[in-house]
Amino acid sequence: MHTPYHHGDLPNALRRAAEEVITEKGLGNFSLREVARRAGVSHAAPCHHFGDVRGLLTSLATEGFEVLCRVTSEAASRETDPSERLVAIGEAYVALAAQYPAHCQVMFRVDVVDQSDQRLMDAGLRAYGVLRDTVADLISSENLKVDLDNTTNLCWSAMQGLVELQPKLDHLDELLGRPAVDTRERIRRFTELILNGVRSHV
Amino acid sequence: MHTPYHHGDLPNALRRAAEEVITEKGLGNFSLREVARRAGVSHAAPCHHFGDVRGLLTSLATEGFEVLCRVTSEAASRETDPSERLVAIGEAYVALAAQYPAHCQVMFRVDVVDQSDQRLMDAGLRAYGVLRDTVADLISSENLKVDLDNTTNLCWSAMQGLVELQPKLDHLDELLGRPAVDTRERIRRFTELILNGVRSHV
DNA sequence: CTGTTAACTTGCCGATGTCAAGTTGTCACT
DNA sequence: AGTGACAACTTGACATCGGCAAGTTAACAG
Numbered sequence: 001m002h003t004p005y006h007h008g009d010l011p012n013a014l015r016r017a018a019e020e021v022i023t024e025k026g027l028g029n030f031s032l033r034e035v036a037r038r039a040g041v042s043h044a045a046p047c048h049h050f051g052d053v054r055g056l057l058t059s060l061a062t063e064g065f066e067v068l069c070r071v072t073s074e075a076a077s078r079e080t081d082p083s084e085r086l087v088a089i090g091e092a093y094v095a096l097a098a099q100y101p102a103h104c105q106v107m108f109r110v111d112v113v114d115q116s117d118q119r120l121m122d123a124g125l126r127a128y129g130v131l132r133d134t135v136a137d138l139i140s141s142e143n144l145k146v147d148l149d150n151t152t153n154l155c156w157s158a159m160q161g162l163v164e165l166q167p168k169l170d171h172l173d174e175l176l177g178r179p180a181v182d183t184r185e186r187i188r189r190f191t192e193l194i195l196n197g198v199r200s201h202v
Numbered sequence: 203m204h205t206p207y208h209h210g211d212l213p214n215a216l217r218r219a220a221e222e223v224i225t226e227k228g229l230g231n232f233s234l235r236e237v238a239r240r241a242g243v244s245h246a247a248p249c250h251h252f253g254d255v256r257g258l259l260t261s262l263a264t265e266g267f268e269v270l271c272r273v274t275s276e277a278a279s280r281e282t283d284p285s286e287r288l289v290a291i292g293e294a295y296v297a298l299a300a301q302y303p304a305h306c307q308v309m310f311r312v313d314v315v316d317q318s319d320q321r322l323m324d325a326g327l328r329a330y331g332v333l334r335d336t337v338a339d340l341i342s343s344e345n346l347k348v349d350l351d352n353t354t355n356l357c358w359s360a361m362q363g364l365v366e367l368q369p370k371l372d373h374l375d376e377l378l379g380r381p382a383v384d385t386r387e388r389i390r391r392f393t394e395l396i397l398n399g400v401r402s403h404v
Numbered sequence: 405c406t407g408t409t410a411a412c413t414t415g416c417c418g419a420t421g422t423c424a425a426g427t428t429g430t431c432a433c434t
Numbered sequence: 435a436g437t438g439a440c441a442a443c444t445t446g447a448c449a450t451c452g453g454c455a456a457g458t459t460a461a462c463a464g
Contacts, residue, residue, distance in 0.1 A: 010411085026313040031451065042413045047453065049411090105313070110369055111230040128374065149380065150391045153371055154360060157392070160367055161359030164310055167317075169355055172330065178351065189352045190359070197399025212442080235420065244444045249422065251442090406464085413458070420451070427444070434437085 011049045013039045015060055022102035027112070032056070057106050058114045064103030065123035071096055072130045082138035083195055089131055090159055090187040097163045098183075104163065131156060138198075146198045158190050213251045215241045217262055224304035229314070234258070259308050260316045266305030267325035273298055274332045284340035285397055291336055292361055292389040299365045300385075306365060333358060340400075348400045360392050 017038040022030055032053050033043045050056040075092035079085045097104045106113060113120065132152045139148060162169075166183055173180055219240040224232055234255050235245045252258040277294035281287040299306045308315060315322065334354045341350060364371075368385055375382055 028313040032453095033451065043451095044414080044453080045412060048413095053452065108366055108370070111228040111307075115369075115373075124370070125374075125377065146395070147391070149375075149378075150388075151395065153364075153367075153388065154392050154395055157363030157367055158356060158360045159363065161361065161363030162355075164366065165355075165359055165362055167312060168310075168326070172327070173351075175327065176351075186352075186355065189349070190356050193348070193353065193356055193399040194395065195399070196402045197395040197397070200398045200402035233420065234422090245420090246422080246445080247443060250444095255421065408463085409461090411458100411460075413456100415454105415456085417454080418452100421449095423446105423448085425444100425446085427442100429440105429442075431440085432438090434435100 010039065010041065010045065011059070014041075014046050014049065014056060015063060018056055018060055019100075019102040022105060027105050027109070052114075054112065054114050057109075057112050058117050058120055060103060061106045061109075061113050062117070062120045062123045064100060064107045065120070065127045067100060067103065068093070068096055068107075069123065069127040069130055072127065076130065076134055082134060082141050083191075085134045086138060086155065086195070087188055087191045089134055090155070090191055091184050093159050094163060094166075094183045094187055097166075108160065128152075128156070142199065144198050151194075151198055155191075155194060158194065159187070162186060162190065212241065212243065212247065213261070216243075216248050216251065216258060217265060220258055220262055221302075221304040224307060229304075229307050229311075254316075256314065256316050259311075259314050260319050260322055262305060263308045263311075263315050264319070264322045264325045266302060266309045267322070267329045269302060269305065270295070270298055270309075271325065271329040271332055274329065278332060278336055284336060284343050285393075287336045288340060288357065288397070289390060289393045291333055292357075292393055293386055295361050296365060296385045296389050299368075310362065330354075330358070344401065346400050353396075353400055357393075357396060360396065361389070364388055364392065 014035055017035045018030070020038060021034050025034075032046050035056070036043045036046055039045070046053075046056055050059060071092045072089045075088040076085045079088050107124075115121075132148065135152045135155065136148055138144070139146065139151070162183070166186075169186070170180065172178075216237055219237045220232070222240060223236050234248050237258070238245045238247050241247070248255075248258055252261060273294045274291045277290040278287045281290050309326075317323075334350065337354045337357065338350055340346070341348065341353070364385070368388075371388070372382065374380075
């Protein structure tokens, strides 16, 4: 049995600590040394495993895409109707954003992540594939005349934009004196509009 | 005539320098001291005017929303048909993202900007209002049965998501062996899909 | 028991953000 | 014109940061 030094799996412990720090203090106040402190190791230990602060964050982003891939797959497999699957994927996506805020803050941040990392790219592609496959099913099952990639991209962009603008939208509702809208409800309404769009396409 | 110290308007010179640094080195490698260096002032001068690194970036973000408000208004005023106006606003938005990348990197970044800043909030609201007014015109002119705020939010989310995912989408096209798609073209296709959606809503 | 290698630690460097205290222009008022 | 007040900076200091280099310790193979 391996019991190397302090942890059984320091890389993972460092990811957990990083997640904690980002969730608490935000990505702007993120520091490698604080991560090391929380994991109970020296300040240079993270660099040994991840080489770089980018390396650690890239690893966290990769983990995020893997989780995204898993939860969207599971959500999709619970529904049989393709359009319901699309809604389920959207809901799973925003649920992930709520449950793993740290990961989501990192996953699409081109400037803090190593875009040339192979594992990150693979995980991202697999997650994209889940959405794309569902849209493909929807198109073929209803014999729609829309472009697969274009529609997939619109769905993804709308979800991504929603996740990012969420606090701003909530604040707007408040300012405009509108009743608060749940994010799940927002996703459902978005999907409804988009579905109408692709269905009426000629 | 005012000629205080070195510059006629140091706050603005600092914003320009900040824009330059962010565009060149990215927000991750942004540093107040480098901004001061480029503006030819001491390292603490920025803090005097903006109090904080957040203050400077918040000011930049506010400027970004003001420009966004201006260019979308102008773009909208050049078209008479509401649906064409919507497309024009989208195109103006992505054009802004291309022309002022530094501003756009900052405008929606909750973690680096002071969300409680009044001027920032005002500018953001005005920019949102341009889009909302256009959607309202569209709804009333075609007598559509969709919710104004919901539709506005979908448009904004899709645009916002597109701006953020743009590099990833381009990379995906490359990986999947698809021909490259211009971002203006993406916006046009998105708008088309969304328009179909709102028009066929019952 | 010894050698090798991976998993860390310790120490150091230049750079950064921010605070406190000085310094220097500028303008209002007499 | 002279004087005070005030704004616009500068200078200096401090804790902290990321990353590198060199040392130290643990585990395992032979």
